[in-house]
Amino acid sequence: MVKSIGKYIIFLGTLFTNRESFRTYARLFIDESVKIGTDSIVLIAIVSVFMGAVTTIQSAYNLVSPLIPDYVVALVVRDMVLLELAPTIIGIIFAGKVGSNIAGELGTMRITEQIDALEVMGINSSSYLVLPKVLATLFTFPLLVIFSAFLSLLGGYFAADFTGVITPQDYTFGIQNQLNEFMVIFAMIKAVVFAILISTISSFMGYYTTGGALEVGKASTSAVTNSVIAILAADYLLAQLLAEYLVSF
Amino acid sequence: MVLNGISAVFNPGQVNMIIGASGTGKSVLLKCIVGLEQPDNGDVLYDQRDFTHASRLDRIEIRREIGMLFQGAALFDSKNVAENVQFPLDILTTMPLDEKLDRVNHVLSRVGLENSNKLMPSELSGGMKKRVGIARALVNNSKYLFCDEPNSGLDPQTSIVIDNLIKELTNEYNTTTVVISHDMNSVMEIGDYIMFLYEGNKVWDGAKEEILGADEKAFNDFVFANNMMRSLKEQM
Numbered sequence: 001m002v003k004s005i006g007k008y009i010i011f012l013g014t015l016f017t018n019r020e021s022f023r024t025y026a027r028l029f030i031d032e033s034v035k036i037g038t039d040s041i042v043l044i045a046i047v048s049v050f051m052g053a054v055t056t057i058q059s060a061y062n063l064v065s066p067l068i069p070d071y072v073v074a075l076v077v078r079d080m081v082l083l084e085l086a087p088t089i090i091g092i093i094f095a096g097k098v099g100s101n102i103a104g105e106l107g108t109m110r111i112t113e114q115i116d117a118l119e120v121m122g123i124n125s126s127s128y129l130v131l132p133k134v135l136a137t138l139f140t141f142p143l144l145v146i147f148s149a150f151l152s153l154l155g156g157y158f159a160a161d162f163t164g165v166i167t168p169q170d171y172t173f174g175i176q177n178q179l180n181e182f183m184v185i186f187a188m189i190k191a192v193v194f195a196i197l198i199s200t201i202s203s204f205m206g207y208y209t210t211g212g213a214l215e216v217g218k219a220s221t222s223a224v225t226n227s228v229i230a231i232l233a234a235d236y237l238l239a240q241l242l243a244e245y246l247v248s249f
Numbered sequence: 250m251v252l253n254g255i256s257a258v259f260n261p262g263q264v265n266m267i268i269g270a271s272g273t274g275k276s277v278l279l280k281c282i283v284g285l286e287q288p289d290n291g292d293v294l295y296d297q298r299d300f301t302h303a304s305r306l307d308r309i310e311i312r313r314e315i316g317m318l319f320q321g322a323a324l325f326d327s328k329n330v331a332e333n334v335q336f337p338l339d340i341l342t343t344m345p346l347d348e349k350l351d352r353v354n355h356v357l358s359r360v361g362l363e364n365s366n367k368l369m370p371s372e373l374s375g376g377m378k379k380r381v382g383i384a385r386a387l388v389n390n391s392k393y394l395f396c397d398e399p400n401s402g403l404d405p406q407t408s409i410v411i412d413n414l415i416k417e418l419t420n421e422y423n424t425t426t427v428v429i430s431h432d433m434n435s436v437m438e439i440g441d442y443i444m445f446l447y448e449g450n451k452v453w454d455g456a457k458e459e460i461l462g463a464d465e466k467a468f469n470d471f472v473f474a475n476n477m478m479r480s481l482k483e484q485m
Binding site: 017018020024108109112113114116117119120121122123 | 283284285305308309310312313315317319320321323324325326336337339340341395
């Protein structure tokens, strides 16, 4: 495992050496951003709406004390969505959808010698293939987290209205009440860190695939597994490091 | 140890062939020559320029003169035929677009694929893929052309087409062409200089005309394994 981590760090270093022209990367960045964004937006939208709806209903049925005002349900939903559900759960889904796609694409290119073809042409294949994916993920994933948070809160609103667990007015009041802006910053910090982990780990697994189609499948699976573990570990570390700022901000 | 004490000179304007049975180190040798593998000892020189120990930038400069046809053609799946062939020009040159398109159309017509610009690699036959691969390898006026088993997976008729194409382009562009093969038909059809590998060693080398008179046992066992070659020898 230590050897793999070392190889991964060296791999990250190769992304920034012997780069092609800015115009080449610009075109690739736009292509990858559109692909990554459009590939996952529908799934993230569906998951986010239901995530918000379920969280609202379950929170409402758990916060049944007459001493707790109804709007607290929405406040709890908002905090959970911003702090954890939007960045982490969506990150895990993103790792499954986009991460496996990246690993599969690069793994297939590796076993069909397309990566070797780039190297023989004098192109740094890791920089050419991977850096645009990393930058595109860094750009799109935070936007998707914001999108997810918005849809989750909207899903909660519709669930509250439909089931009647709390009134829409209480819900709307609750999601605006005592908003700590650092939560949004925290969510974005998580989004950036997770984007880097998902894109680089998935690219690493795909880029160094050896063998045939079976190994490409294994690389895709490993990319998702390792990305999810990295996301959860980073989630814990970020919470440990930054949670105090939630209070002091 | 995969390769041991291999030394050879490949000359421009001729088809230099590296032959041998499967697993003798032919592909490893080719990968060392083009820099995909780093040899433990020895040097690879391109017109007296040290490639093996060159700096990264110097290696890149030499690599930009290399064209390679991979065993499976290694076409980029997301690009159509024209985009695949144009790719080296996009990355390695600052040519204007109309000049790139002219060059692409010229090489595609040269390999007999005039009307295939918009086809995707998945829509191509094996022979067509190899021809696109050759076009891509030569579109940037490569000085050195490497072909890894260009006839692999092709029928005999298409194999002859590919072989003749390699020979014609070598003569036309005066490239230094190196072909990895275990197909004696190809060797006799287009080979000029032949190098035979056996268990990682260079056991025989010489001109095609010298094959029938060679007396190295391992080489003869390989060459005369098929009926055609045995018939040729008996006619001598």
